[in-house]
Amino acid sequence: MSEPALVALREASFSYEDGPPVLSGLDFEVRRGRTLALLGRNGSGKTTLMRLLSGGLRPDTGELTLRGRPVAYDRKGLTRLRTTVQLVVQDPDDQLFAASVAQDVSFGPLNLGLPDAEVRARVDEALTALDIGHLADRPTHLLSYGQRKRTAIAGAVAMRPEVLVLDEPTAGLDPDGRERLLTTLGGLCEGGTTVVMATHDVDLALLWADDAALLTPDGVSTGPAAAMLARTDLLHRAGLRLPWGVVVERLLRARGLLAAGDDGPRTPEELAALARTVPPPPGPARTADTPRD
Template identity: 40%
Template sequence: MNPSILQFENVSYTYPGVHKPAIVDLTLAIPARTKTAILGHNGCGKSTLLLLADGLYRCDTGLIYWQGEPLQYQARSLNQWRQRIGLAFQDPEQQLVAATVAEDISYGLCNLQLSQAEIAQRLQQTLLDFNLQELANQPLHYLSLGQKRRVALAGVMALKPELLLLDEPTAYLDRLQTRHLMQELDRIYHHGTTIVMATHDLDLAYTWADWVIVLHEGRSLMSASADRVFNNVALLEQLELGMPTLLEIWNALPMALRDRQNPPKTVAQLRSLWCNISQV
């Protein structure tokens, strides 16, 4: 496992006026330069965990560390914290602040105190990367939900954070936009960004993630390499999280055929494994 970029140590959090805590004595580490998926049922605490990680909520107890340095909640420290960590909210409506697409993306960039030339260059590049050029001057309230989602993601990714937290980033996106987003995530991952994604899309998590955190009722039930988590069929079944489709197909093949082979992560890998098996 890579050294951790972000750590939670015995973190608990209860929403004001609510009896049951949303996050309970949570200790976990996000390994640097990995693609981490957070899995778990509705209400298990995924969004709360991400909001705590970004410093938007303050832990009741426990500490959060960035490479060993604890999160402090004074304005200046928080500002610095949020320059390293970018969070795309589950609900894009909560993220968008300006009148038009271009203004919204520029807004975050202006807060980074970049030069006008750098802001203009990053804005154009972001509009291009997210296929938003035609919508650049559209008022945000004219956009569809999927388009708003793309603008919110674009706005966060334009800031080039070291750690990118994405809350259900593919919700409302069609297959084409999901593919574009995943290509964009691959690109920034290869430039050294650590990415954490809360998702209900098990197939996407299976193909994409190399580290997985399974949350249940505010607690971490497992935090391990994706291979270990997806091999733990008993846990996935016990939690009724389901199985990735590819793994289900693979496990349905006779054991003699699967013997000593790693399960495929993509359809292309399944095809190639199947070709090898058929030739034997």
């Protein structure tokens, strides 16, 4: 018998007051140890889905389960959920409020009623994981945008969740900040945290995720990222384009430049490395004296 999903929505529907349904009859699950990219057009319900997973919203119909058991929306049930699932919103300024980085990161563990020594240990652990230990005493209003993003994630990590749900975590970051954050998330995954990332970036999803979930007006479709992000029908319904890596891989295969069974390049750097291994096309070598047409 397979292990139940860490957290799952079953036949879940939700609508905001006096509004149309945002999600209807949705089945969605998060499996341990699988990085998951959640994609869809603006207004498709990604943020609503994430808030349902973390207990910030309650389904109108259907249920949220934790390790196969329905979540109770009382203090005990929500505490159990929020020590397992943590949501980090897109704008860190919506999440940070304490005077300093360490104070902000300590908020969640303190609310659990943990001893001071345990709180300090968790704060140190989270700051180290996000590579911001040197910012512990820095006022939050003096942080750069990338530092605020890391601090918000550290606050969630300090709760030691099994599932970390991130809403557009790379939005607004420069390329270096993005790469550093992805490296950090890789370390968290290796440490046993299951990460769910909502993003519009299909190239990032193909590069980073094990699985991809595409939200369309017909519902959600989930599967291995490489297969899902090559589905032009689903991508069209989700308001997304084909990833760069999928287009390049198809071109290379059509030209016979990629061996059967080999993965295609996912980044320009990987394409450049592949190009260095491909022999030049047959034909007379051109020299500086060769006349041009």
